[in-house]
Amino acid sequence: MGGRTPRRVRRVIKLLAFAFVVHVFVLPQIGGARKALSVLGSVNPFLVVLAVVLEMLAFLAYARLTQLLIPAEHRPPLRLAFGAVMASTGVNHVVPGGAATTAAVNYRLLGHAGVPAGEISFALGTQAIGSAVVLNVILWLALVISIPRTGFQPIYATVAAIGAVLIALFSAAVIAALKGREDFAAWVARLLSHLPGVSERQVLDVMVNLVNQVSTLARDRDRLRLVVGMAGANWLLDAAALWVMLTAFGPHPRVVGLLVAYGLANVMAVIPISPGGLGVIEAVLIPTLVGFGTPRAQAAVGVVAYRLVNFWLPIPLGALSYVAVERATSAERRRGFGRELEEQIDKVAGED
Template sequence: MSTAEPGDSATPTWTMGRLTRRSVGGIAKLLVLAFVVHTFVVPQVGGARAALSTVSGVSPWMVAVAVAAEIAAIVSYGELTLTLLPRQRHLSLAFCTGTALASMGINHVLPGGAATTAAVNYRIYGRAGVPRAELAFALGAQAIGSAAVLNLILWCALLASIPVSGFHPIYASAAGVGAALLLVLGAAILALQRGRERLAHEGSRILGRLPFIEPESVERAVRTVGAQLDALVHTEGVLLRATVAAGLNWLLDAAALWLMLDAFGPRPPIVGLLVAYGLANVIAAIPITPGGLGVVEAVLIPTLIGFGTPAAVAAVGVVAYRLVSFWLPIPTGVACYALLMRRTPEPHPRGVSALLGDIIEHPDDPAGETRAG
């Protein structure tokens, strides 16, 4: 005989509904991933058998240099974060690089794109004592600035490739997205610099009509972001260092791809590689699969083939590159996450699986203080 109270029946129903929604969402994403891999990746890998038969001819030296380039790219991203955070926080490059690797590794396991990365960063930096307002601005500037630099690289590569390989319709779409992003970014910076009070007033008037949003909070947020942007722009050398770090992050990652392809066959044209790399990363920004798994491969391989890279070399080189840039950061990133989380002792130490569970259940709890009873 059940001893449950009448009102208790709602709890398992709500829990089951929540689990069902999660299961359906997870199955849908797996189906999308399977479709992408089956439709775009598998047909390309068939040509890799010839390269696999001659894998003994691969240069270990080039592979080692490619791994070093990928590590340098991650360090550059850590330098970008360190540059954008206030200096008085006294964070080290090693700490920021470890956090970048942790967020990358977990983002490659869990879907959600930028939301998953932000949750990891909030958790680690929050425990390190970085205020949420400062961290939110730094992460936002990092994401937007990094995307702008990527689109600028893609634009330059597209312009350089047109005289050589001609114009393709997909170029127009990619260039249009990049141009729109740069225009929106420029307009936002201009509005915050020269029309801050008007933006704060109009934003609070419009957004204040929405439920659960206070007009005063909108005004305060606009003024805070504007003040932080002033500090970023007017602090000597910060903007230049951030731009250089973002550029190095993308270019070193692209260099790792170029070196992997070179290790398996003839050197690919640099302009064609940058076009393929830029297109793949712009499209992979849409959080369809964790870390763009399947999407990056589906764009890189045929685009590289279109620029003259042999099919076998393109397939094997991209797989080797993704092994270093996607799969290798997963175990190292999870290890970094566990290590950084334990930097601040907790009353009840938890395993890595529990730490990952916290990100899924409480992404907005930077200190990890919300626990199941």
């Protein structure tokens, strides 16, 4: 076992290095070497920096979303939530289909910050599904505006249908949970109990907790509005980073066309082919942007530059964030233990 793990790590590092080389040096050649070099020579450094800032703000909005989905009594500080988001994103960008590993990182870091496991489950589940619904709503709106102007493409129907099913299932589940909480929880528990190794009692306990938290969130309108707002801000800030990065290398891309390309790429990236949608997002973004009028060389170089910030940068930042959050939470746990010990000593001294 000990010999296998280093080999696996080396294999992952080699694959990432290969992907990085292809991503940085091969993809820009799609538009032709001379055109790519010409586009690189006309870069606006200020806009590149602005794109990086917008991307960090997108991650910050996602961290705030995580924070808002955790009840106030156990809510971690924003800096810890941001660190957990960066750490889990970094892992997600290294491990293909790394949802389980990403969840494990979140459970560890948020758990060390004092968040109960049930509340972490609710936050992560609601965050993932809710963000997907918001992304599909943004894509739908962009499609409604763009189709009369640019025409209909078959892929639009496929992606729109997937979005419609997702939104319908999400809405039906929320309505069922709010109208008959106990019945809905019991129905899900019975359904999942048919799976091997799944206990109906345990599932029921988890479902009751989740349904109660959904009900609490639905009743708190101000918090619900903030949750939806942060989910939207996360996607729109990320899309803005893409728009600014493309503009750094040439003329402004059309906003509606960019949102269609961005939405299509991120919906397709859900397919767990590669970590963080590497290759999938680029393969969808570049031709779709070209279809909406962006010059091919600008689209190729701009998308690669955007993905350097969106995909590659979170890997080292995530590693640093993991260490920082671990240190911060371990120090907080030591302080908490010290306070508890002092209280016990004072209590014993008072009894004497």
